[in-house]
Amino acid sequence: MSRAIEAIGLSRAFGPTQALAGLDLAVDAGEMVALLGPDGAGKTTAMRLLAGVIRADSGSARLAGIDVAREAESARAHLGYVPQRFGLYGELTVWENLRFLAEVRGLAGRAWRDRAEAMLSFVGLEAFRDRRARALSGGMKQKLGLAAALIHEPQVLLLDEPTGGVDPLARQGFWRLLVRLLRQGVAILISTPYMDEAARCGRVGFLHQGRMLVEGTPTELRRPLQGRMIEVTGASPERFATWAVGVGGIEESQIFGAALRLRAASGLGEAVASDIEDAARQAGEIDVHARLVAPSLEDVFRFLLPTASHVVGA
Amino acid sequence: MNPPALAAHGLTKRFGDFTAVENVSFTLGPGEILGYVGPNGSGKTTTMRMVLGLLRPTVGRAELFGQDVAHAGDAIRQQVGYMSQRAALYDELTVRENLSFYAMAYGVRDSARIGEVLRQFDLQAVADAAAGALPIGWRQRLALAGALIHRPRLLILDEPTSGVDPVSRRSFWDRIYALAAQGVAALVTTHYLEEAEYCHRVGIMIRGSLLALDEPARLKRSTLPGAAWDIFAEPVLEALQELESDPSVVRAGLAGDHLRAITRAGAGTDELQARLTARGFRDVRQEPVEPSLEDVFLALAGEETSG
Numbered sequence: 001m002s003r004a005i006e007a008i009g010l011s012r013a014f015g016p017t018q019a020l021a022g023l024d025l026a027v028d029a030g031e032m033v034a035l036l037g038p039d040g041a042g043k044t045t046a047m048r049l050l051a052g053v054i055r056a057d058s059g060s061a062r063l064a065g066i067d068v069a070r071e072a073e074s075a076r077a078h079l080g081y082v083p084q085r086f087g088l089y090g091e092l093t094v095w096e097n098l099r100f101l102a103e104v105r106g107l108a109g110r111a112w113r114d115r116a117e118a119m120l121s122f123v124g125l126e127a128f129r130d131r132r133a134r135a136l137s138g139g140m141k142q143k144l145g146l147a148a149a150l151i152h153e154p155q156v157l158l159l160d161e162p163t164g165g166v167d168p169l170a171r172q173g174f175w176r177l178l179v180r181l182l183r184q185g186v187a188i189l190i191s192t193p194y195m196d197e198a199a200r201c202g203r204v205g206f207l208h209q210g211r212m213l214v215e216g217t218p219t220e221l222r223r224p225l226q227g228r229m230i231e232v233t234g235a236s237p238e239r240f241a242t243w244a245v246g247v248g249g250i251e252e253s254q255i256f257g258a259a260l261r262l263r264a265a266s267g268l269g270e271a272v273a274s275d276i277e278d279a280a281r282q283a284g285e286i287d288v289h290a291r292l293v294a295p296s297l298e299d300v301f302r303f304l305l306p307t308a309s310h311v312v313g314a
Numbered sequence: 315m316n317p318p319a320l321a322a323h324g325l326t327k328r329f330g331d332f333t334a335v336e337n338v339s340f341t342l343g344p345g346e347i348l349g350y351v352g353p354n355g356s357g358k359t360t361t362m363r364m365v366l367g368l369l370r371p372t373v374g375r376a377e378l379f380g381q382d383v384a385h386a387g388d389a390i391r392q393q394v395g396y397m398s399q400r401a402a403l404y405d406e407l408t409v410r411e412n413l414s415f416y417a418m419a420y421g422v423r424d425s426a427r428i429g430e431v432l433r434q435f436d437l438q439a440v441a442d443a444a445a446g447a448l449p450i451g452w453r454q455r456l457a458l459a460g461a462l463i464h465r466p467r468l469l470i471l472d473e474p475t476s477g478v479d480p481v482s483r484r485s486f487w488d489r490i491y492a493l494a495a496q497g498v499a500a501l502v503t504t505h506y507l508e509e510a511e512y513c514h515r516v517g518i519m520i521r522g523s524l525l526a527l528d529e530p531a532r533l534k535r536s537t538l539p540g541a542a543w544d545i546f547a548e549p550v551l552e553a554l555q556e557l558e559s560d561p562s563v564v565r566a567g568l569a570g571d572h573l574r575a576i577t578r579a580g581a582g583t584d585e586l587q588a589r590l591t592a593r594g595f596r597d598v599r600q601e602p603v604e605p606s607l608e609d610v611f612l613a614l615a616g617e618e619t620s621g
Contacts (some may be wrong), residue, residue: 030551038450038477038478038479038480038482039450039477039478039481040450040452045349111431137355138354139354145481162422165505166505167352167353167354167505168351168353168505168507168608168611168615169353169612170353170354171616172567175568176567179551179554179567179568183551183555189574190424193476193477193478194506194508194509195480196478196507196508196608198608199569199570200567200568200570201568201570201571202550202568202571203570203571204470204570208479216350216572217570218569218570218571219570219571219572225586231531232320233531237491237495254359254484255487255488255491256487256511256512257347257511257512257513257514257530257531258514258515258529258530258531258533279554291602294603294604298480298483299478299507301480302480302481302484304481305479305481
């Protein structure tokens with residue numbers, strides 16, 4: 001059985017810039033995968049290559065087993081694509097936008113009307129059908145973009161940074177819709193620069209300068225740092241640098257809001273946390289508490305990326 | 315004793331019958347980093363306008379460095395720097411020219427200051443490159459350098475690190491922490507709760523009211539009525555459906571390869587695990603987790619009551 005989304009060695013350069021270098025990726029029906037990366041990492045290029053909007057220099061992309069370059073038309077029949085700036089017509093109403101996109105997709109007669117009704121109710125925009133698209137809030141535009149992308153019942157959904165500028169409440173509602181699509185067996189690839197969003201997906205691929213740095217389930221990705229991240233509260237960063245100087249096994253220590261966040265060497269998490277509390281007591285720092293915390297994806301990627309490690313006070 | 319960089323005293327703003335901001339009070343001390351989060355239309359921007367003296371409150375007052383903003387002169391506003399991720403940079407101008415422009419706009423006449431800022435922000439190597447050609451991490455640094463050219467004592471940061479990589483984000487915050495250690499205060503407005511985690515204290519604005527204001531760790535400990543759990547169960551989507559219809563669950567959602575659930579107060583520590591196992595789910599595990607700021611936010615927004 002073919003994968004719903006498949007990229008093999010997908011590459012594309014723009015002038016001297018290698019935007020995407022050999023992307024391998026597969027997403028199955030009912031699965032949601034995140035392409036995580038900062039702006040400029042190649043996420044949008046990957047999405048546009050998969051959608052067949054631009055051509056690859058090398059490699060191939062398939063949707064539902066169909067090559068997007070060789071059989072663009074039939075591949076697109078399976079594809080719902082929501083680009084970052086989706087093509088809504090501001091002057092048209094919500095309903096007119098859906099009608100227009102249904103026509104573009106070749107839905108004729110009564111078929112488009114029933115489907116458009118169903119999609120409006122799916123995204124919860126029934127009450128806004130006569131509102132012009134440009135008068136919608138960011139969250140509502142995003143829902144209309146999703147409804148439009150789903151009008152022809154695609155099996156594959158590509159979402160390019162769908163929650164940019166959308167507030168946390170609206171985002172929550174959007175995720176609920178995606179879960180319902182997963183239950184219907186839709187394969188979803190979502191690109192995002194936000195770690196917490198990627199962490200909701202079944203698998204996460206971290207894209208950095210056009211290359212996939214690492215890929216796995218959020219649990220797998222966190223595993224190397226499991227039991228190694230320590231949160232220290234009640235310590236001023238300046239004083240910490242003096243009284244904790246004798247504690248070994250700290251690979252990295254950084255300020256994180258009102259706390260310090262440390263990475264201990266592998267296997268030393270518990271020992272470092274208790275050594276810190278001991279050193280604090282000896283220094284008369286009675287408010288200091290150190291405890292192991294769950295690693296975040298942000299911790300993981302900072303660990304993986306080549307970086308000049310920075311130690312508080314150093 | 316230094317006055318707070320910023321103080322809001324019972325700020326209220328009504329537009330006709332609509333109350334955009336209701337009785338908001340907070341102070342931002344020197345060297346403090348305060349996050350201000352809220353959904354669209356929560357009154358966040360209206361609050362910002364009032365504290366900066368751009369909009370007159372219906373009731374209450376705001377002070378910058380101890381002076382009422384309604385009567386404060388330009389000298390006080392000269393103490394404020396503003397930076398947005400969607401930075402106001404001129405792409406066609408070079409890095410140096412952008413900084414000169416900021417210097418002019420803020421009335422900085424000391425020409426040595428440009429060189430100083432270039433050095434301080436490691437921008438010397440790209441001083442003569444067009445700003446538009448820079449990668450996002452560098453642009454962000456340039457925008458911050460521009461906001462600091464007049465040595466403000468209060469920084470307003472609007473979604474400063476959205477869309478940048480984890481390493482650039484970390485080095486950005488290291489700079490902000492270093493400024494804070496020198497007494498510069500920062501007010502960070504953002505939609506992204508993972509960004510708010512970097513702040514000393516976080517205020518959550520919902521429907522015109524400041525519902526909570528505390529350190530992130532304390533908000534997580536004290537705001538949720540119940541507890542947060544990681545739930546492992548196969549098949550995961552069906553297990554999610556099961557949790558969504560469970561009366562002890564306030565909210566459930568995907569957390570990658572597993573689920574995350576917020577339960578009501580008093581729910582047992584392995585109740586969900588027992589129920590899912592009884593229903594025939596495989597590999598079931600329930601583990602307590604620390605709530606995220608997003609959990610806190612959604613609980614305060616009463617998201618669960620609206621379905």
